[in-house]
Amino acid sequence: MPSVAEPAGGTPSGARHVDAVSGRPVRQFTAGGGYYVEVSGARHFWGRVLDGGVYLGAFGLLVLLALGIRGAMRNSIALMELGYNDAFFYSSLGLLWFLGLYGYGMIWGSVGTWGDRAAGMRSLKTVDGSQAGAWRGGWRAVAWSFFPVYAVLAIASALSGGGGDSFDSSYRAVDLRSGIAQGMPPRLEADARRG
Numbered sequence: 364m365p366s367v368a369e370p371a372g373g374t375p376s377g378a379r380h381v382d383a384v385s386g387r388p389v390r391q392f393t394a395g396g397g398y399y400v401e402v403s404g405a406r407h408f409w410g411r412v413l414d415g416g417v418y419l420g421a422f423g424l425l426v427l428l429a430l431g432i433r434g435a436m437r438n439s440i441a442l443m444e445l446g447y448n449d450a451f452f453y454s455s456l457g458l459l460w461f462l463g464l465y466g467y468g469m470i471w472g473s474v475g476t477w478g479d480r481a482a483g484m485r486s487l488k489t490v491d492g493s494q495a496g497a498w499r500g501g502w503r504a505v506a507w508s509f510f511p512v513y514a515v516l517a518i519a520s521a522l523s524g525g526g527g528d529s530f531d532s533s534y535r536a537v538d539l540r541s542g543i544a545q546g547m548p549p550r551l552e553a554d555a556r557r558g
Contacts, residue, residue, distance in 0.1 A: 379551070379552040380398070380549035380550065380551060380552070381549065381550055381551075381552050382400045382538075382541045382542045382543055382547075382549060382550075383542035383543075383547045383548070383549070383550050384540070384541055384542035384545070384547065385400060385403075385538065385540075385541050385542070387400050387401065387403070387538070387541070388400070388401075389543060389549040390489075390535075392488075392489060392490060392491055392492045393489060393490050393491075394490045394491045395490070395491040395492050397492055398543045398549055399487070399492065399535070399537045399538075399541075399543060399544075400537065400538045400541035400542075400543050400544070401535050401536060401537065401538060402482060402483070402484040402536045402537065402538040403538075404520045404521035404522065404523060405521050406482040406483065406484065406538075407482065407484060407517070407520065407521070407536045408517050408518070408520065408521040409478075409481075409482060410478035410479060410481055410482030410484055410536075411478055411517060412478070413477060413478040413481050413482075414467075414471075414476050414477065414478035414479075415478075417467075417476070417477050417478070418463070418464065418467050421463065421467075422459070422460060422463055425459055425463060426456065426459075429452070429455065429456060429459065433446055433452055434446075460508075461505060461508075464501075464504050464505055464508050465501040465502070465504060465505055466501070467504055468500045468501035468502065468503055468504025468505060469497040469498070469500055469501045469504075470497075470500070471486065471495075471500045471503070471504055472486075472494060472495035472496050472497050472498070472499055472500015472501065472503065472504075473494065473496060473497040473500060482536075483538060483539045483540040484536045484537060484538060484539060485536070485537050485539055486500075486503075486534050486535070486536055486537075487534065487535060487537045488533055488534060489533055489534065489535050490533065492537075495534065503534075
């Protein structure tokens, strides 16, 4: 993310900075000092819906592959017992679900997902603006896989206009289409209203 300098003339006491392109409030990384703009709640929500659809589609293909393998196991003398064992089959699907989700989360934490790209956002640490990394991204994806809780939080975020991307405030969905991300300096809110 490009570094953006403080607007010339300093900041009057109590003044708020806004993004030159989106008009959304500008925030600052606590340790790094760089600026960022949170993505809107609606864009964040639809980006994550796309991620869910991509993952469910990929998992559906894995299930079809597993069904084919199960059929082959039922026709094999050596593996027939496992082929007819429902507990083994559903346990294997559960393991595939979490391993696949962890893998998708590793992509999320290191280079971003399709939903991130479509929504023009990235999940970054609010401390220094760094990415979560592959391992932590995998665990975050597993935690977010508990959809009923996520759905309530994501819908609440979209309705409130927030861009929260985690249960804690150490990660935010940062808007990559904002003026700040493009290298433009932030503007004072009063100046932005004047035009």
